[in-house]
Amino acid sequence: MAEENRQSNTQPVPTEQPDVSEIIRKGNEIYASLKSELEQPTQNGKYVVIEIKSRRYFIGDTRTDAVVEAKKVFPNVVMFVRRIGGVEKVARHYVHLSRKYARIF
Amino acid sequence: MKRLLGIMCTFQESMHAYFDAKDENPKVVLEIGGTKRGFKKTIAALFDTGHSGSLSLPVVDLIEIGAKLSTISEVEFADGLSKPQLFFSVKVTIDGVEKEVDAVLIENFDAKEAIAGLELFASYVAQIDFSKRTINFTKC
Numbered sequence: 001m002a003e004e005n006r007q008s009n010t011q012p013v014p015t016e017q018p019d020v021s022e023i024i025r026k027g028n029e030i031y032a033s034l035k036s037e038l039e040q041p042t043q044n045g046k047y048v049v050i051e052i053k054s055r056r057y058f059i060g061d062t063r064t065d066a067v068v069e070a071k072k073v074f075p076n077v078v079m080f081v082r083r084i085g086g087v088e089k090v091a092r093h094y095v096h097l098s099r100k101y102a103r104i105f
Numbered sequence: 106m107k108r109l110l111g112i113m114c115t116f117q118e119s120m121h122a123y124f125d126a127k128d129e130n131p132k133v134v135l136e137i138g139g140t141k142r143g144f145k146k147t148i149a150a151l152f153d154t155g156h157s158g159s160l161s162l163p164v165v166d167l168i169e170i171g172a173k174l175s176t177i178s179e180v181e182f183a184d185g186l187s188k189p190q191l192f193f194s195v196k197v198t199i200d201g202v203e204k205e206v207d208a209v210l211i212e213n214f215d216a217k218e219a220i221a222g223l224e225l226f227a228s229y230v231a232q233i234d235f236s237k238r239t240i241n242f243t244k245c
Contacts, residue, residue, distance in 0.1 A: 018174060018177075020189050020191070021189070023177050024177060024189055027179075028179070063158065063159070063207060063224065067175065067192075067207050071194075078174050078175065078176065078177060079176050080176065080177055080178070081176045081178045081192070081207075082178060082179070087179060087180060087181045087187070088178065088180045088181070
């Protein structure tokens with residue numbers, strides 16, 4: 001009886017949640033370490049997808065191209081994406097400034 | 106259904122785009138899907154020619170289709186503030202063709218309208234006639 005209770009009260013192991021801040025911190029860290037390799041004139045404006053655990057990265061002309069390539073290898077992993085050369089600038093997205101639109105330039 | 110335009114271009118009749126009578130903005134009709142098997146939602150997205158990304162979706166649409174978190178980016182606002190942006194894997198059907206894109210979450214809960222950007226229509230030529238209030242897509 002006591003054994004049954006112990007089993008029914010066992011806390012399940014939850015599915016690991018992606019840690020957004022950690023993915024961004026590590027993603028930026030890996031990007032900085034690869035900066036000289038990535039920021040070549042031919043690659044400026046392209047997108048890089050970084051899988052933070054393996055430090056593997058994938059480059060594409062568009063965000064979708066880069067993500068599609070990365071998902072072939074890491075289909076179920078939440079990855080970090082950055083535009084090579086400069087962080088994406090955003091307008092009309094900030095909740096306090098706009099009530100309607102959200103877009104990335 | 107495709108109509109030949111000149112030698113190389115074909116008019117995409119199956120693309121449904123129009124000027125919304127309510128807000129006078131150009132809209133494109135898209136079908137979106139997520140992890141819910143067989144479930145598709147038809148939306149009319151604002152066709153934003155200044156949006157270089159693919160698709161921005163309100164949180165209610167993402168929940169409804171069961172979209173899965175795909176990637177995370179950091180973006181910068183005009184005042185220098187940085188903020189994480191969550192991108193979800195969404196299957197978009199345009200012109201009868203389904204493709205998977207990373208759609209950004211519109212964090213404003215009041216937002217009800219999706220925004221379609223240029224990346225989604227990269228393989229098309231879009232002609233917007235503001236005087237006749239028509240939008241046509243051709244493939245060249």
